[in-house]
Amino acid sequence: PGTRRWCFADQLGPHFLDDPHQEVLLVESRAVFRRRRFHRQKAHLVLSALRHRAAELGDRAQFLQVDTYAEALDAVDGPLSVCAPTTWAARDFVLARPDVQVLASRGFVTDEQTFRRGATGRGTEGGKRLLMDDFYRAARQHHDVLMDGADPVGGKWNYDHDNREPPPRDGRSPVPAPWLPTEDDIDEEVRADLDRWERDGDVSFVGDDGPRLFPATRRETLHRLRDFLEHRLGAFGPHEDAMLAGEPWLAHSLLSAPMNLGLVDPVEVVHRAEAAHREHDLPLNSVEGFVRQVMGWRDYIWHLYWHLGRDYRDRNALDARAAVPTWLAELDTADLDAACLSGVVGDLRARGWVHHIPRLMVLGNYALQRGIDPAGLTDWFHRTFVDGYDWVMVANVVGMSQHADGGVLATKPYASGGAYIDRMSDYCGGCRYDPKKRLGEDACPFTAGYWGFLDRVAPKLEGNRRMAQPLAGLRRLKDLEAVVEQERDRGTDPY
Numbered sequence: 001p002g003t004r005r006w007c008f009a010d011q012l013g014p015h016f017l018d019d020p021h022q023e024v025l026l027v028e029s030r031a032v033f034r035r036r037r038f039h040r041q042k043a044h045l046v047l048s049a050l051r052h053r054a055a056e057l058g059d060r061a062q063f064l065q066v067d068t069y070a071e072a073l074d075a076v077d078g079p080l081s082v083c084a085p086t087t088w089a090a091r092d093f094v095l096a097r098p099d100v101q102v103l104a105s106r107g108f109v110t111d112e113q114t115f116r117r118g119a120t121g122r123g124t125e126g127g128k129r130l131l132m133d134d135f136y137r138a139a140r141q142h143h144d145v146l147m148d149g150a151d152p153v154g155g156k157w158n159y160d161h162d163n164r165e166p167p168p169r170d171g172r173s174p175v176p177a178p179w180l181p182t183e184d185d186i187d188e189e190v191r192a193d194l195d196r197w198e199r200d201g202d203v204s205f206v207g208d209d210g211p212r213l214f215p216a217t218r219r220e221t222l223h224r225l226r227d228f229l230e231h232r233l234g235a236f237g238p239h240e241d242a243m244l245a246g247e248p249w250l251a252h253s254l255l256s257a258p259m260n261l262g263l264v265d266p267v268e269v270v271h272r273a274e275a276a277h278r279e280h281d282l283p284l285n286s287v288e289g290f291v292r293q294v295m296g297w298r299d300y301i302w303h304l305y306w307h308l309g310r311d312y313r314d315r316n317a318l319d320a321r322a323a324v325p326t327w328l329a330e331l332d333t334a335d336l337d338a339a340c341l342s343g344v345v346g347d348l349r350a351r352g353w354v355h356h357i358p359r360l361m362v363l364g365n366y367a368l369q370r371g372i373d374p375a376g377l378t379d380w381f382h383r384t385f386v387d388g389y390d391w392v393m394v395a396n397v398v399g400m401s402q403h404a405d406g407g408v409l410a411t412k413p414y415a416s417g418g419a420y421i422d423r424m425s426d427y428c429g430g431c432r433y434d435p436k437k438r439l440g441e442d443a444c445p446f447t448a449g450y451w452g453f454l455d456r457v458a459p460k461l462e463g464n465r466r467m468a469q470p471l472a473g474l475r476r477l478k479d480l481e482a483v484v485e486q487e488r489d490r491g492t493d494p495y
């Protein structure tokens, strides 16, 4: 066997080792939890996964529970190797250690070198925009996924136009509830430790504790994957953008958390989804949509994290300065009347997870409209979601959701009024606000907020051709002054 492999807590699958007998170092660092206020279920999941891996490896693993990584390395004899870790800070740390050999990263479909070859000079200001669609097509060809010779299976690369349906009318999920793991002794131990750390005032968490909902081992991950492929994937596409109060899972795979812990190789996930399409004739719009999320969007965001540089996280092109409000930081819904926000924040408090549309079109849209500081928001997303990591959130939040990069990642801001939420969810029917109103007591805060946002950022978006129409609409609004004043008063107060 080669040198001992140090596996970080998001490098837990067998694909981070060179052979099945390699010796492993695992480190549980308490300082990580002291530095940041995580969702309780996220802290639980990460610790549970790490401890499960240590138990699984038995004598092959040296498992150190310490305060800092530096402390752990000082206690270890002999050379170590590590697959390049997933944050700028962790890479700096391992590269500065002469006793650690740093290898290429793993855990993504396209490797960093291949991405760099295709991306040189792109994705930065002045350079050509680095489009996700181009990257995704190249990756499909390169890895021969859903391909029919040189052409995409079915003749098209993307079936999204079939995947924008509103939620099912009966308000019920189109598929049965997902498979959920059963907690064991390790989870019990994790829970007791977290309780104790909290009692000691050492760490503090946000969100409800609860039974662990996400896989902490490879075996559990494969169970969830099988369940998804058999019972959920076929229905995934049409309603993937829909939101239903009380049905948070819908047909989503719930695989992002275990994938980001490194419990399963995304290459394997993609191949199994492709096989399910071939063998069980699952609808192509669903399978392609899922494959694009895994080898397209997930990989793309990962590569952009490095490609756009370490200062990208501090971009603030729309000059958004408001702090993350306390009610959002605390996931406190007590004073929220807006049914969509209350539902989404409540779901997040209960599970540490909501799918991509509540993230983008409710939480992100809210923050964009209210001018919340993108760096603070990125940190909040990272800490509060079970699948959130620095590399996941930087480009997703700064670029995609908050347009803080001035248009490197997305051509226009993802701002929308209540009409979108009304069309794509069942929230508005039970809300005290009216998605059609922008002024008055029952003015929808998203509809009014949209105009307030446009008014604030108009000077910065003047040259953007895709914003010409909305800005012309803004200039035609007769009651704009009153709306802007109303929204200024609302600020980031709960509504």
Ligand code: SF4
Pocket: 338, 339, 340, 341, 417, 418, 419, 421, 422, 427, 428, 429, 431, 432, 433, 434, 435, 444, 445, 446, 447
């Ligand atoms: Fe949300 Fe506005 Fe709809 Fe209420 S009316 S649920 S605030 S979008």
